[in-house]
Amino acid sequence: MITLIRIELYKIFKKWRTYIGFMVIAVIVPVINFAMLAEGEKSLDFMTRNLQQSFVFVGNLLNGYLISYFILTSLAVHIPFLIALVAGDLLAGEATAGTYRLLITRPVARIKIVTSKFIAGLIYSNLLVLWLAVMSLGIGILIFGVGELIVIKSSGIIIFAKNDIIWRFIFAYGFAGLSMTVVTALAFFFSSLVENAIGPIVSTMAVIIVFLILSALPIDFFRNIEPYLFTTYMSSWRNLFEDPVDYQAFIKAIAVLSLHIIILFTITAWIFKRKDILT
Amino acid sequence: MADEKVIEITELTKDFKDVKAVNSLSLNVYRGDVFGFLGPNGAGKSTTIRMMLSLINPNHGEIKIFGKSLKKERTSILKRVGAIVEKPDFYGYLSAYKNLEILGRISGTDVSNRRIMEVLELVGLEKRYGSKVKTFSHGMKQRLGLAQVLLHDPDLIILDEPTTGLDPQGMKEIRELIIHLSRDKKKTLFLSSHILYEVELVANRMTIINKGKAIVEGEVDALLNMNKLKVTFEVNDSEQARQILGGTDYIKDLETVANNIMIFSMSSDKVAGLNKYLIENKIEVSAVIPTRSLEEYFLNITEKAS
Numbered sequence: 001m002i003t004l005i006r007i008e009l010y011k012i013f014k015k016w017r018t019y020i021g022f023m024v025i026a027v028i029v030p031v032i033n034f035a036m037l038a039e040g041e042k043s044l045d046f047m048t049r050n051l052q053q054s055f056v057f058v059g060n061l062l063n064g065y066l067i068s069y070f071i072l073t074s075l076a077v078h079i080p081f082l083i084a085l086v087a088g089d090l091l092a093g094e095a096t097a098g099t100y101r102l103l104i105t106r107p108v109a110r111i112k113i114v115t116s117k118f119i120a121g122l123i124y125s126n127l128l129v130l131w132l133a134v135m136s137l138g139i140g141i142l143i144f145g146v147g148e149l150i151v152i153k154s155s156g157i158i159i160f161a162k163n164d165i166i167w168r169f170i171f172a173y174g175f176a177g178l179s180m181t182v183v184t185a186l187a188f189f190f191s192s193l194v195e196n197a198i199g200p201i202v203s204t205m206a207v208i209i210v211f212l213i214l215s216a217l218p219i220d221f222f223r224n225i226e227p228y229l230f231t232t233y234m235s236s237w238r239n240l241f242e243d244p245v246d247y248q249a250f251i252k253a254i255a256v257l258s259l260h261i262i263i264l265f266t267i268t269a270w271i272f273k274r275k276d277i278l279t
Numbered sequence: 280m281a282d283e284k285v286i287e288i289t290e291l292t293k294d295f296k297d298v299k300a301v302n303s304l305s306l307n308v309y310r311g312d313v314f315g316f317l318g319p320n321g322a323g324k325s326t327t328i329r330m331m332l333s334l335i336n337p338n339h340g341e342i343k344i345f346g347k348s349l350k351k352e353r354t355s356i357l358k359r360v361g362a363i364v365e366k367p368d369f370y371g372y373l374s375a376y377k378n379l380e381i382l383g384r385i386s387g388t389d390v391s392n393r394r395i396m397e398v399l400e401l402v403g404l405e406k407r408y409g410s411k412v413k414t415f416s417h418g419m420k421q422r423l424g425l426a427q428v429l430l431h432d433p434d435l436i437i438l439d440e441p442t443t444g445l446d447p448q449g450m451k452e453i454r455e456l457i458i459h460l461s462r463d464k465k466k467t468l469f470l471s472s473h474i475l476y477e478v479e480l481v482a483n484r485m486t487i488i489n490k491g492k493a494i495v496e497g498e499v500d501a502l503l504n505m506n507k508l509k510v511t512f513e514v515n516d517s518e519q520a521r522q523i524l525g526g527t528d529y530i531k532d533l534e535t536v537a538n539n540i541m542i543f544s545m546s547s548d549k550v551a552g553l554n555k556y557l558i559e560n561k562i563e564v565s566a567v568i569p570t571r572s573l574e575e576y577f578l579n580i581t582e583k584a585s
Contacts, residue, residue: 007381014372098368102427105332105364106385107357277334 004112008120012086021082021128029071029135033143036067063147064140065165069241071136072172079176080183080208081201082128087121087187088200091272095195095279104277114272118188118265125184126177133173151241158243172237175254179234182257183208185264192268195279230260283310284346285435285467286331291340293326293491300326302491303340308469308484313461315482315499316471317577323491324471325365328439331469332362344435358386361433363441367424371413375404375423378412379430388431398426403452417444425456436460437469442477450477457481475577487577509534509570510550512541515563523560529553 012018036043091114094100103113149160160168186207190200211231214222226232236253239246286308293301301323308314318324329335331342333353342349344356369378376395383390399405402422412420421441428436438457442450458481460466472478478485479499486496495502514520517539524530532545532553543553550569557564 003384007384010381011370011373014370097370098366099370101334101364101368102382103385104334105357105360105362106382107354107387108385109354274336276336277329 001112001116004108004116005119005123008090008116009123012090012120012124015086015089017089018086018124020085021079022131024082025128025132025135029132029139032071033067033139036062036070037143063144063149064137064142065146065149065162065169067140067144068133068136068169069149069151071132071140072176072237079128079132079180081205083125083180083183084187084201084204086124087184088191088204089197090117090121090188091191091268092194092197092200093191095277096197098279100277100279110273111269114192114269118185118268121184121188122181125180129173129177129180132176133169137169149241158241160241160243168240172240175237175240175250178254178257178261179237182230182234182260182264185261185268189264189268189271192271192275230257233257284308285310285312285344286314286469287341287343287346288327288331289341289343291327291330291342292338293323293330293335294338299491301330301337304488304491304493305340306486306493306496308467310467311461311465312484313457313468313470313482315478315485316469316488317473317475317478317485318471318488319473322473322488324473324488325439326491327488328362328364328437328469328471331437332357332360332364334364358431359434360437361428361431361435362437362439363421363424363428364437364439366417366443367420367427369412369420369423369427372411374409374411375399375415375426376408378423379427382427383430386431390430394430398429401429402426402456418446418449421445421449421453425453429460433466435467435469437471439471440473441470442472442474454481508545508547508550510543510545510553511566511568511570512543512553512557512564513566513568514539514541514557515565517541520557520560520562523557523562527556529556 094103104110146162148162149165151158151160183204187200187204190203191197194200208231211229215226215229215232233253233256236250239250239253284307286306288304288306291301291304292299304323304327316324316327326335330337331344331349333349345359347356349356369375370381373381376399379395379398380390383395396405396408399408402425404419404422404426407415407419412423415423421444425441428438441457442453445453454477457468457470461468461481468481470478470482482499484497485499485502487494512520517536520541521530521533521536524533529543529545529549532543532549533541534544535542545553547569550567554564554567
């Protein structure tokens with residue numbers, strides 16, 4: 001099994017499309033940092049304009065942690081596309097290239113092939129999230145240094161002491177990795193159904209966008225189905241930036257997302273095991 | 280051991296919606312056979328081969344290879360099988376060497392540098408071992424396909440249309456390789472083709488399949504002898520030749536006469552005698568063209584079936 005996973009990883013990292021995600025992050029994170037360097041103070045003033053009448057802010061509020069929090073908030077929606085780009089290709093790419101025939105005529109059980117591919121996809125997704133974490137925290141801290149983290153919510157503001165932040169980011173990025181694994185499982189599922197990689201990429205993004213729109217609509221019917229949409233739980237890392245942390249909601253989100261991964265992978269494996277290879 | 284069944288297919292059926300691609304097909308391949316699996320395009324050859332390699336699940340029937348059920352012992356069977364299914368596709372972004380190494384590792388076989396270079400040398404690709412496969416011509420991919428077949432030294436080799444797209448030299452090399460594998464390496468080969476000539480040259484047994492159904496199975500030689508040759512004689516005066524032949528048995532074999540072309544349907548042992556008889560009777564024979572019997576046989580049988 002380890003050999004199969006290593007081979008799948010080798011194949012993934014031999015394709016140029018794999019590096020698109022890493023390159024996008026390598027470009028966008030510094031761009032955001034430099035934009036914040038130029039206009040960050042102004043933005044922070046704007047965000048805290050109502051509070052400045054009652055409070056006096058001292059210290060370095062525009063710091064690497066705030067930038068990283070900001071990036072995590074905004075990029076969590078866009079990373080799925082980069083994930084789908086690779087995960088959607090894992091099975092469908094073999095069909096397109098005609099290499100299913102080579103792969104499935106090897107003396108290896110189909111379940112091992114599909115599992116190794118999924119694990120390789122999972123490793124890629126989590127490496128991408130790790131890269132995002134390293135880049136956003138690394139460059140943010142390098143340019144702006146560290147300081148207290150101010151989190152502004154509709155219910156008020158929370159300021160975290162600088163020695164109480166890093167563990168929250170570790171778990172937040174860990175949770176982002178889990179969320180992206182759901183995206184991987186979804187794209188992988190679509191990848192098992194079709195014979196070219198475009199379909200799974202588009203389908204995965206379509207599902208995520210539709211779910212996000214449904215969650216955002218202030219209509220009772222959609223409010224009722226919101227708990228059943230996995231996208232609802234993808235931003236549950238924010239629970240870690242509450243005081244006190246809502247561990248119950250956080251653990252529930254982990255359980256729901258894990259269940260999605262298990263169900264999606266089980267269906268994919270079932271389909272793959274019975275699939276007629278006609279390409 | 281000579282009649283040990285390597286492949287035993289019983290009542291194999293595969294439907295694709297309303298189309299019966301393979302219809303209750305049964306066949307046996309014995310150890311040491313070079314088995315020709317013949318049929319026109321769309322006859323169900325590739326579907327059958329895909330079922331034999333567990334790429335496709337049959338709706339009905341059983342496949343046994345090396346005496347074991349493919350459904351139950353797929354992995355242990357595939358360890359001893361090498362195959363090319365339709366066109367040989369590889370990971371184009373990887374080198375020929377890396378493709379073989381990866382496929383060998385997945386199969387759990389010897390992927391030493393020596394072994395990989397040995398099979399690349401056998402198919403004449405040793406100088407291009409480091410080139411990416413996407414730069415290869417169809418013929419080179421076909422040869423690389425053969426290299427991956429041979430990499431793990433299988434007992435049974437399944438080749439689906441192995442000469443498709445090759446130039447005459449490439450086709451000849453593949454034929455020689457098949458003969459070498461059969462004679463010298465004692466491999467069992469299952470060879471699908473719609474090019475009858477290549478099957479006639481290398482196979483000892485065959486099945487003809489059409490519309491998913493096996494029409495005939497047997498020894499190639501025996502099947503050939505069931506049919507007469509079509510022999511075309513080009514002569515200087517066909518009317519005179521017809522008169523000369525009037526009092527002989529040869530006239531019974533004459534089918535067509537037109538523009539000094541005479542077509543006979545006869546057994547091969549009579550051709551030389553007829554030629555001699557015409558020349559002795561002052562008829563100039565400028566050409567004797569036998570039509571390959573298997574081709575006639577194949578065309579007849581597939582036309583009848585359709």
